[in-house]
Amino acid sequence: DIVLTQSPGxxxxxxxxxxxxxxxxxxxxxxxxxxxxxxxxxxxxxxxxHGASRRATGIPDRFSGSGxxxxxxxxxSRLEPEDFAVYHCQQYAGSVTFxxxxxxxxx
Amino acid sequence: EVQLxxxxxxxKKPGESLxxxxxxxxxxxxxxxxxxxxxxxxxxxxxxxxIYPGDSNTRxxxxxxxxxxxxxxxSVTTAYLQWSSLKASDTAxxxxxxxxxxxxxxxxxxxxxxxxxVTASS
Numbered sequence: 001d002i003v004l005t006q007s008p009g010x011x012x013x014x015x016x017x018x019x020x021x022x023x024x025x026x027x028x029x030x031x032x033x034x035x036x037x038x039x040x041x042x043x044x045x046x047x048x049x050h051g052a053s054r055r056a057t058g059i060p061d062r063f064s065g066s067g068x069x070x071x072x073x074x075x076x077s078r079l080e081p082e083d084f085a086v087y088h089c090q091q092y093a094g095s096v097t098f099x100x101x102x103x104x105x106x107x
Numbered sequence: 108e109v110q111l112x113x114x115x116x117x118x119k120k121p122g123e124s125l126x127x128x129x130x131x132x133x134x135x136x137x138x139x140x141x142x143x144x145x146x147x148x149x150x151x152x153x154x155x156x157x158i159y160p161g162d163s164n165t166r167x168x169x170x171x172x173x174x175x176x177x178x179x180x181x182s183v184t185t186a187y188l189q190w191s192s193l194k195a196s197d198t199a200x201x202x203x204x205x206x207x208x209x210x211x212x213x214x215x216x217x218x219x220x221x222x223x224x225v226t227a228s229s
Contacts, residue, residue: 001169035215037152044202044219045152056207056217088152092213095168096142096154 002027002091004099012107019076021102023089028069033093036065036074039101040085048087049074079104109133111141111203111220118226119193126189127223129203136184137161140206142216143177143188147199155201157212158186166212193227200224 003026013019023034034052037045047056049065052072062077076083084106089099114128129141143155156167160179167177179186186203201223204216 033213037216044222045204045216046219047207047215047217050207050215050217090152090215092215094213098152098154100151 001095001097002029002093004089004091004097006087006089006099006102008102009100010103010105012105013079014107015079015081017079019079019083019104021074021076021087021104023067023072023074023099025070025072025091029091029093030068033091034065034067034072035090035092036063037088037090038083038085039088045088076104109205109218111205111218113201113203113220113223116224116226118228120229121195121227122192123227124189124191125193125225126187127201127225128185128187129220130183130185131205132184134205137181138209140210140212140214141179141186142204142206143175143186144202144204144216145171145199146202146222152202155188157206159212160184160186193225195227195229197225197227 005024007022032051036049039045053065064075086101086103110132112130140157142157145153155171158165158177158179160181176189203220205218206214207217208214
């Protein structure tokens with residue numbers, strides 16, 4: 001199975017700041033098979049980005065994804081209060097695996 | 108509106124059987140793979156397996172193969188996850204989710220159920 005490693009584990013930032021989250025795969029997942037999800041406490045995950053860089057329907061443009069091969073990034077350009085949550089990356093190049101998550105918390 | 112509605116919370120004893128459900132609506136249920144995802148308390152997401160309701164083609168993660176059974180009944184647009192003998196370590200939140208790409212076995216998940224919490228404790 002492809003192992004996904006997310007970093008950092010926790011990101012402490014203030015509203016208005018830029019957040020950069022990383023997801024590294026143990027082997028290439030190509031350019032199309034990487035997604036990002038946001039999960040708030042007590043809620044199901046919500047799809048933010050698929051195909052590494054394509055925003056899902058209804059997702060604000062402050063969220064952007066990039067990368068290919070083994071290294072991927074999710075950037076939140078300016079954090080809004082509702083963006084403080086846990087973010088998961090997922091690969092679906094073969095069998096599906098998820099990263100361990102990055103918690104974005106209020107500093 | 109696409110919706111996945113899961114059955115309610117379950118409290119069982121280890122060794123008991125359990126079947127939870129995920130009913131889809133607002134789309135052609137037969138045409139999209141449905142995945143099951145586990146989230147243990149305070150932990151990340153784990154992919155358990157998928158089913159294509161159109162023909163009940165099923166695939167499992169090696170980590171869950173043999174311990175759970177995934178099924179679907181397209182006549183009632185419902186997918187199921189079942190255990191024949193629960194373990195305490197099965198205590199978790201279980202989500203169903205729809206593949207975003209129609210027909211595709213390789214996909215991200217665009218719609219999620221609300222989750223079914225399962226507690227297995229003596």
